[in-house]
Amino acid sequence: MSELITAKILKNPKYMQLVKQRDTFAWTLAAIVCVMYFGFILMIAFAPGFLTQPIAADSVIPLGMLLGVGVIVVSCILTGVYVYRANQTFDPIVNEIVREASK
Amino acid sequence: MKPVKNAFRALLACAALLAANLVHAAESAVAAVVPAVVVAPAEPPLNWHAIVMFLIFVAITLVITYWAATRTKNATDFYAAGRGITGLQNGMAIAGDYMSAASFLGIAALVYMNGFYGLIFSVGWLVGWPIILFLIAERLRNLGKYTYGDVVSFRLSQGPVRTMAAIGSLIVVIWYLIGQAVGAGQLLHTLVPQMSYQLSIVIVGALIITYVTFGGMKATTWVQIIKAGLLLGGATLMAIGVMAHEGFSFAKLFNDAVAAHPKHLEIMKSVVPIGAKANPIESISLGLTLMFGTAGLPHILMRFFTVTDSKAARKSVLYGTCFIGFFYILTFIIGFGAIVLVANNPEYVADISKSVLNLKGGGSMPAVYLSHALGGNLFLGFIAAVAFATILAVVSGLTLAGASALSHDIYARVIMKGKATEKQEVWVSKMSVIGLGILAIFLGIAFEKQNVAYIVALTFSIAACTNFPILVLSIFWRGLTTRGAVLGGYTGIFGSIGLLIIGPTVWTKVLNMGPAIFPYDFPTFVVLPAVLVVAYIASVTDSSESGKKEQAAYDAQMVRAETGLGSEVGASH
Numbered sequence: 001m002s003e004l005i006t007a008k009i010l011k012n013p014k015y016m017q018l019v020k021q022r023d024t025f026a027w028t029l030a031a032i033v034c035v036m037y038f039g040f041i042l043m044i045a046f047a048p049g050f051l052t053q054p055i056a057a058d059s060v061i062p063l064g065m066l067l068g069v070g071v072i073v074v075s076c077i078l079t080g081v082y083v084y085r086a087n088q089t090f091d092p093i094v095n096e097i098v099r100e101a102s103k
Numbered sequence: 104m105k106p107v108k109n110a111f112r113a114l115l116a117c118a119a120l121l122a123a124n125l126v127h128a129a130e131s132a133v134a135a136v137v138p139a140v141v142v143a144p145a146e147p148p149l150n151w152h153a154i155v156m157f158l159i160f161v162a163i164t165l166v167i168t169y170w171a172a173t174r175t176k177n178a179t180d181f182y183a184a185g186r187g188i189t190g191l192q193n194g195m196a197i198a199g200d201y202m203s204a205a206s207f208l209g210i211a212a213l214v215y216m217n218g219f220y221g222l223i224f225s226v227g228w229l230v231g232w233p234i235i236l237f238l239i240a241e242r243l244r245n246l247g248k249y250t251y252g253d254v255v256s257f258r259l260s261q262g263p264v265r266t267m268a269a270i271g272s273l274i275v276v277i278w279y280l281i282g283q284a285v286g287a288g289q290l291l292h293t294l295v296p297q298m299s300y301q302l303s304i305v306i307v308g309a310l311i312i313t314y315v316t317f318g319g320m321k322a323t324t325w326v327q328i329i330k331a332g333l334l335l336g337g338a339t340l341m342a343i344g345v346m347a348h349e350g351f352s353f354a355k356l357f358n359d360a361v362a363a364h365p366k367h368l369e370i371m372k373s374v375v376p377i378g379a380k381a382n383p384i385e386s387i388s389l390g391l392t393l394m395f396g397t398a399g400l401p402h403i404l405m406r407f408f409t410v411t412d413s414k415a416a417r418k419s420v421l422y423g424t425c426f427i428g429f430f431y432i433l434t435f436i437i438g439f440g441a442i443v444l445v446a447n448n449p450e451y452v453a454d455i456s457k458s459v460l461n462l463k464g465g466g467s468m469p470a471v472y473l474s475h476a477l478g479g480n481l482f483l484g485f486i487a488a489v490a491f492a493t494i495l496a497v498v499s500g501l502t503l504a505g506a507s508a509l510s511h512d513i514y515a516r517v518i519m520k521g522k523a524t525e526k527q528e529v530w531v532s533k534m535s536v537i538g539l540g541i542l543a544i545f546l547g548i549a550f551e552k553q554n555v556a557y558i559v560a561l562t563f564s565i566a567a568c569t570n571f572p573i574l575v576l577s578i579f580w581r582g583l584t585t586r587g588a589v590l591g592g593y594t595g596i597f598g599s600i601g602l603l604i605i606g607p608t609v610w611t612k613v614l615n616m617g618p619a620i621f622p623y624d625f626p627t628f629v630v631l632p633a634v635l636v637v638a639y640i641a642s643v644t645d646s647s648e649s650g651k652k653e654q655a656a657y658d659a660q661m662v663r664a665e666t667g668l669g670s671e672v673g674a675s676h
Contacts (some may be wrong), residue, residue, distance in 0.1 A: 001671050006662045019665055023282045026237040033237075035396075037230045040389035044223065052219075052372035059354060060361050062371045067221040069435075072428045075233045082112035082236055083421045090415065094666050101668075 008101040019095050025085065029078050036071055039063075105562035106367040113400030150295050152484025160333075160492050164314065167325045167470035171318030178525045179671075181319035181532065182249040182507050185673030188324055190415040194422020195404050199327030200500040201397075201423070202334055202430055204493045205284050205559060208467040210431065214438020215469035217377045217444070217459060218370025221438055225389055225431035231397025232427065233286075236420040241413035242578050242664040249672055251570065254514040254576045260515050260649065260655035267592040269512040271569040272401035274596065275562045276505035276586070277546075279402075280498060282558035284308070284547025286467065287494040293464035294471070294487045297667035301548050311498050315506070315540075316533045320409055323499040330489075331439040335426060337489040338433040341470070344477035345440030360442040365459055368524040370442070388628035394632065399570030402504035403498075407565070411673030434470075441469035444476040445484060451476075498543070506535035560624055564603060568630040569595030576638055578664060581657040584642045586651035591638025599631055601625035 007016050043051050051064030118192050175181050180182050206228060212223030247253035252268035284304050291303035314322045349356040366377055375381050397403065443550045447459045451472040462468045476488035510532035515523045573592050578582045603609055605620040663669050
């Protein structure tokens with residue numbers, strides 16, 4: 001029954017290793033997004049002068065605009081990084097763990 | 104009896120906010136009776152392009168609804184589209200569910216009025232998505248059946264936890280619906296003045312009820328997919344039009360905007376709305392609300408139950424995030440394009456002697472007029488139809504999420520304690536759809552003359568302070584018990600509603616009660632930590648037997664969340 005399978009999985013060292021590895025990865029990426037975004041927000045709150053300085057002497061474009069668009073682009077890239085690693089690395093391990101426990 | 108009591112209190116708080124608005128509505132109605140000098144306006148020509156395109160869209164969506172209805176046979180079909188949606192389809196549907204008229208017309212309008220400030224919303228509304236992917240999406244798919252209440256109550260006591268989750272969902276859904284209904288009425292009435300505000304809302308309500316009661320999640324999903332395609336296509340065309348006008352030079356676009364805007368270079372330095380005082384705490388609270396609110400919207404979370412497995416859930420966030428991020432960058436270009444092409448243009452500006460910015464038809468019109476400036480009546484008609492489709496798609500998703508909280512959480516699990524048949528549950532759900540649709544029509548009409556600006560703050564605050572933290576705690580923290588989840592959840596609901604009522608928008612602007620008691624528009628920076636502290640303390644001091652069992656059940660929940668073992672089976676391809 002599934003309770004048995006659950007118990008087997010809990011005893012499998014591969015499972016604990018997977019959880020640890022995947023959680024570290026996911027929380028690291030989440031931390032990167034938070035640091036990036038709240039860095040942007042904290043600059044808006046406490047250092048607006050830094051964000052509103054033009055990117056070049058003859059330009060009206062403020063640095064904050066590039067950083068804001070940068071946060072959006074990097075966020076999209078990081079979601080891609082997560083999906084790639086999950087497909088390549090984590091899914092096979094999960095399948096293996098489930099297969100071993102279902103035997 | 105505790106859940107019922109808490110439910111009652113939450114409803115009271117909601118009713119208080121509603122009553123406050125209705126009082127204000129009555130006041131403005133009285134004011135409206137005193138007639139201004141009546142000048143018979145020339146009857147504007149009928150906007151044929153827009154009407155024809157509305158009708159084509161409605162016809163297509165009704166065909167889809169018919170198709171979906173013939174394929175909706177059980178509860179899983181109705182709530183979760185039979186779990187047969189692919190990652191790419193769900194990514195499009197997520198984008199269609201999330202990119203509301205508020206974000207399309209709203210961000211463009213914020214940029215049009217304030218310049219740089221609008222970008223904060225684009226960024227904030229996007230960064231919730233990677234968080235959803237890294238922490239929530241796959242685990243949600245693995246643990247839940249139809250609602251996010253399934254997940255938070257997975258190992259906790261069904262009655263109280265589901266009641267709290269359903270109330271959190273319903274408050275978000277109903278307020279979001281009011282905002283969308285008012286927006287729909289104003290927009291349609293402005294675009295096709297022959298159609299009254301009330302009639303516009305009734306049409307939207309009737310269409311939604313038709314889509315969702317007959318076609319369930321399948322119809323909702325495809326309406327959202329088509330809408331996302333139309334919106335992305337329309338916004339791309341507009342952005343290309345703007346860039347073509349500016350010789351494909353961002354430097355020229357921004358220089359021209361600075362020259363055209365009455366505040367000139369200030370639009371490049373606006374970290375707060377132009378004219379507002381810098382307020383670091385408000386900025387931080389806004390940032391928290393936008394990011395974590397996204398991850399707590401019930402209609403968004405519900406989309407993850409429609410895909411075949413956690414792998415598809417994961418992929419769908421990648422697609423969704425890319426679509427949404429691309430779209431937000433476009434809205435920014437559209438907003439600046441509107442400064443160049445719409446401001447100062449007597450055809451669009453209400454009274455050019457007073458302000459070169461304020462437009463006919465109100466604050467949400469810059470993007471709509473920009474389409475006219477770029478492509479005449481034909482393009483205006485197209486963009487108007489896209490805005491209409493946008494509202495329908497978002498309202499469908501909201502209505503279904505609200506109905507499932509009522510039928511799946513409250514009716515089937517709390518009232519019937521799991522003894523309702525699937526048929527009964529779906530029937531209650533369809534009745535809830537009809538009820539919510541009618542409620543949205545009435546509230547939309549009641550709120551016509553209201554300042555609905557606080558609605559975004561309200562819905563995102565409750566989502567960020569209640570749904571999101573309790574969901575994350577229930578998934579990641581073994582120690583959470585029923586007591587912690589319920590007390591924490593209600594802290595979020597009452598805390599955010601209470602502070603919003605005594606905050607500047609409602610207290611000062613809606614109620615005219617003088618200076619606000621709580622001086623911030625976004626209460627998240629106070630309420631979110633409070634929810635975490637309350638949930639933590641209430642859980643660690645919970646020495647009940649049931650609490651210990653709930654903590655012990657975490658291991659099994661975690662195995663299912665991490666491996667997908669035992670999760671709801673998706674449709675095979």
